[in-house]
Amino acid sequence: MSPRTPVRHVVSLVPSLTDAVAATAPELLAGVTDWCTHPPGLGAERIGGTKNPDTARIAALAPDLVIANEEENRAPDLDALRAAGLTVLVTEVRTLDQAFGELDRVLVRGCGLPRPGWLEEAEAAWADVTPTGPVRRAVVPVWRRPWMVLGRDTFAGDVLARLGVGHLYSGHDERYPRIPLDELTARGADLVVLPDEPYRFTAEDGPEAFPGLPAALVSGRHLTWYGPSLAEAPAVLNAALSSAR
Template sequence: MPAARPRVVSLVPSLTEAVAAGAPGLLVGATDWCTHPPGLDAARVGGTKNPDPAAVAALRPDLVIANEEENRPADLDALRAAGLTVLVTEVRTLDQAFRELERVLAACGLDPRPRWLDEAEASWAALPAPTAPRTAVVPIWRRPWMVLGRDTFAGDLLARLGVRQMYAGHAERYPRIPLEELRAAGADLVVLPDEPYRFTADDGPEAFAPLPAALVDGRMLTWYGPSLAEAPRALAAALAAAS
């Protein structure tokens, strides 16, 4: 008789997509921000920063999957206090993302290893060495302006694509920097993702003109899951268009 599969609640959009790609029936709960895969049939338990612990507990999950950056310690402590098992991931680099994805998928009983994970690793391994590195400011918010700083997953992906971020050596991971300072930083490119702030062609590039602006899909830049297989091509194309 096959072992019963666990009931899983995901508090991280990337991990929701990763689990659902192989076994959507495992997910009994997900956050309001878990938009992939479209049409996911799972109860919604609030946001990543404000999940409802009572709603999570009511789903009787065997496992709650979370992330140390996306979810608040107080919320995770409340879930543990309710007697729930919480698996917390840490993702600061691409290599770490691959390791953590394997850990999450194993904890969910997903075996064998999914094809998309092999495809993602192969896609990134096949990247040619950058021939003309570029330096970029990478805003993630405006009003106030916030940018990528040190030790970020998105920054590691950009570095592999030949883009050095101006504030990679900053003491903070997501520093607030005045626009005047950003404009004077000496970058030759601004990279504008569409999440968490939804930068668009009409909202963002004008603040840095005449600096070239690369509008990138935030899911490709910040999610660690099935999108990683497509991300090198999609990000490289967006960066190349901003010349």
């Protein structure tokens, strides 16, 4: 969408992008998903989940733009929104550099907004990030029952790599493979990284499955979201990873 087209109402189907729009021009948000938890107190209408949005309700809101993501949202839902005559902007984010580019595309080119200062701050925060010491080898679960881990071509994997943490399934054929726990514990990892989303790992739920292995409990918003949280993510994640030594 050209920035010459006025955008006054936006529906966001992605929590990260909701956070980004809310930090830049909150008045644009007409609808958000049930999973859009940040910032707290969003006044926009809730339109269902990321995987099961109420497409009829979204169409009734008549947004100028719907923002989505190719991984988080389902193609049939996006096709239904297009069939209803809505403009749908779909992002693809597999690396940190892609995240910065897509945020610019959504906010500046899509919504016609000035480039936000927080995006400049986020790029600056990552510009000088250099791993110190040897690369640590990690298992990074994102779900249990069944156990699922980071695989190839993931945004979170690229973020960790920039912080000096290589995950053991980065070369797997799948992006989020299911791996039996006995295999995860036998791979010779240096640590296990446990985010609090999409599965909410805690000190009481997760580390006990990896006895003898240092566990880093990390903020899922800082590991997996691409938005304003990127500005503080290097410091927040480094602190959590350091505590697992």
